[in-house]
Amino acid sequence: MASPSSDQRARLIQLIHIGATELGMDDDSYRQMLANIPQLEGARSVAKLSVPKLNIVLEHLKAKGFVVVPKTANPQRKLADDPQSKLIRHLWLSLHTAKKVRDPSEQALAKYVARLTKVDQLQWLDGRQAAVVIESLKSWLER
Missing domain, CATH: 1.10.260 (434 Repressor (Amino-terminal Domain))
Incomplete structure (x- = not known):
C-alpha cells in the first residue's frame, strides 16, 4: 500500500x-x-x-496563472429549465411511466436527444431542434 x-x-x-x-x-x-x-x-x-x-x-x-480546480468541483451542468426542456423532460418521464422507456435518467434523455439532434444537452437546443424532440416524444407516446 x-x-x-x-x-x-x-x-x-x-x-x-x-x-x-x-x-x-x-x-x-x-x-x-x-x-x-x-x-x-x-x-x-x-x-x-x-x-x-x-x-x-x-x-x-x-x-504564472495556473489555477488548481479541486476534484470535488461538481462537473454536472444545471438542468435546463426553459419551458421546452421541461416539456421534453415531462414527455420522457411519461414514456417511462407508460413502460416505453426503461431508463428515466437525465443521461438517457440526453443520449436520446443527441441521437435525434446531434446536440448533447437540452440547454443547447435551439427552438427547431427542441420542436423535433417534442414531436418525436409525442408520437412515441401515442404509439
Whole structure:
C-alpha cells in the first residue's frame, strides 16, 4: 500500500504536469523554468524532488496563472429549465411511466436527444431542434 506522502507526492507531480500543460509550456521551457527556481538548486525534473520542493514548483506555476480546480468541483451542468426542456423532460418521464422507456435518467434523455439532434444537452437546443424532440416524444407516446 502506498504511503500518504507518496500519494501526496504523486498528486503534486500530476498537478505540476497539468499546470505546465495548461500554461502551454513545451518540455524545454518547463525544464528551464525548473532550473530557474533557486530553491530547486538547478533541478530540471520533478521526479526526485521532495514534497516541500514540489509545493514550491506548484506555487511557482500558480504565480504564472495556473489555477488548481479541486476534484470535488461538481462537473454536472444545471438542468435546463426553459419551458421546452421541461416539456421534453415531462414527455420522457411519461414514456417511462407508460413502460416505453426503461431508463428515466437525465443521461438517457440526453443520449436520446443527441441521437435525434446531434446536440448533447437540452440547454443547447435551439427552438427547431427542441420542436423535433417534442414531436418525436409525442408520437412515441401515442404509439
